[in-house]
Amino acid sequence: MRLAAFATLAATALLAACSHVPSQAPQDDPIVLMIGLDGLRYDAIDRWDAPNLQALAERGTRPERMIPVMPSKTFVNFYSIATGLYPEHHGMISNSPWDAAAERHFNNAEGSPQDPFWWQGEPVWITAERQGLRSHIMFWLGSESPVDGDMASVWHPYEHNKPYDERVDEVLAWFDAPAGEQPRFAAVYFDHVDTVTHRAGPFTPEEGQAVAEVDRLVGEIVDGLEERGLLDRTNIIIVSDHGMSAVSTERVIRIDELADLDGILFEEGMGSYGMGLEPFLMGYGSEEDVNRVYQALQGADPRIMAYRRQDYPDHWHFDHPDRGPDLFILAQPDWLITTSSTDLSNPYHASLHGMHGYDNRAESMGATFIGAGPVFPQGTRPTAFENVNVYGIIACALDLEPAQTDGDPAEIARITGGNCPAE
Incomplete structure (x- = not known):
């Protein structure tokens, strides 16, 4: 019976290890x-x-x-x-x-x-x-x-x-x-x-x-x-x-060549370096914009699948009420998603040969x-x-x-x- 549901790359150097009052424990406790x-x-x-x-x-x-x-x-x-x-x-x-x-x-x-x-x-x-x-x-x-x-x-x-x-x-x-x-x-x-x-x-x-x-x-x-x-x-x-x-820059899907992405905010593009090479995209936008992009991506490329928030597979379990994306675009394993502005000759991108983030099953x-x-x-x-x-x-x-x-x-x-x- 299921119970009721309920690396970082940089960190501050100002805090040291913190300690509480120690408790005593028998020597044979697990x-x-x-x-x-x-x-x-x-x-x-x-x-x-x-x-x-x-x-x-x-x-x-x-x-x-x-x-x-x-x-x-x-x-x-x-x-x-x-x-x-x-x-x-x-x-x-x-x-x-x-x-x-x-x-x-x-x-x-x-x-x-x-x-x-x-x-x-x-x-x-x-x-x-x-x-x-x-x-x-x-x-x-x-x-x-x-x-x-x-x-x-x-x-x-x-x-x-x-x-x-x-x-x-x-x-x-x-x-x-x-x-x-x-x-x-x-x-x-x-x-x-x-x-x-x-x-x-x-x-x-x-x-x-x-x-x-x-x-x-x-x-x-x-x-x-x-x-x-x-x-x-x-x-x-x-x-x-x-x-x-295993991934390669030879297996990349430029998502903006398949759909007009205007009106959709993609979390993966919000960092300092913009859109990279991703196994998925999490998009946020109005119902109208989400439906438009979703429809454009249906059948557009067999290596990707687009899902609206109401359509997620049951086994995903990431539809957090405030953070779950309105649109989720997922690549098949071994493929990557990016946009046409990404320079695949960039040494960082060119040296990428392993990725995760694909369907958890x-x-x-x-x-x-x-x-x-x-x-x-x-x-x-x-x-x-x-x-x-x-x-x-x-x-x-x-x-x-x-x-x-x-x-x-x-x-x-x-x-x-x-x-x-x-x-």
């Missing part, structure tokens, strides 16, 4: 450590050598893939993982949403990552804090913003260039603190695979090197937990936000989930599941009373082999 590996396709560790990730899968569970929410973008999905909510309920419907009611555009440089206006729902670190468990978070989407004044015990403004080994060192240092100051829930984010495969594309040697690097980092974290005597009571959860599809958008620890059965490979169930798995592992989410208790029970029974 721990959850969630590691976010941006852009790690569901099949990447089958195609490349990843001994540490494979070892976690062998002693735990690895579903065949994790289904991202729509659209299959980073901010959208890492926040759905954190809250257990679809974008229509948590409000982060793209990497830089437009709120039509407030006429506001999410902007990293203007402090949007710290602004509670953009981040709705209750992230799992807030659930933990409100029930007396410390949470330490490094660079997870949404962790910079308070929820009714509450934040994780430790959190950081995003630093894209913070060396990965320093991230590992700090995570392990959290567990060197006195017992009452250690986290019961911890999370850390690594962008590496996504950053590399946007440029090189999936199925390339560069992807393999990136997978090897994050596998090394995961191995160091696992070894560090074992050295500290914490591995047996730690549930390690590996998640990615989406997969990756597309196989190439499949994400990774690996869970190893007390709450997970050993060596299982369940069928695919939706990422809105991760919150519930974490809540169960920590014996938390969950907030209302879009997760399915039956799915949570299935992925955990019945260790989190549906009630």
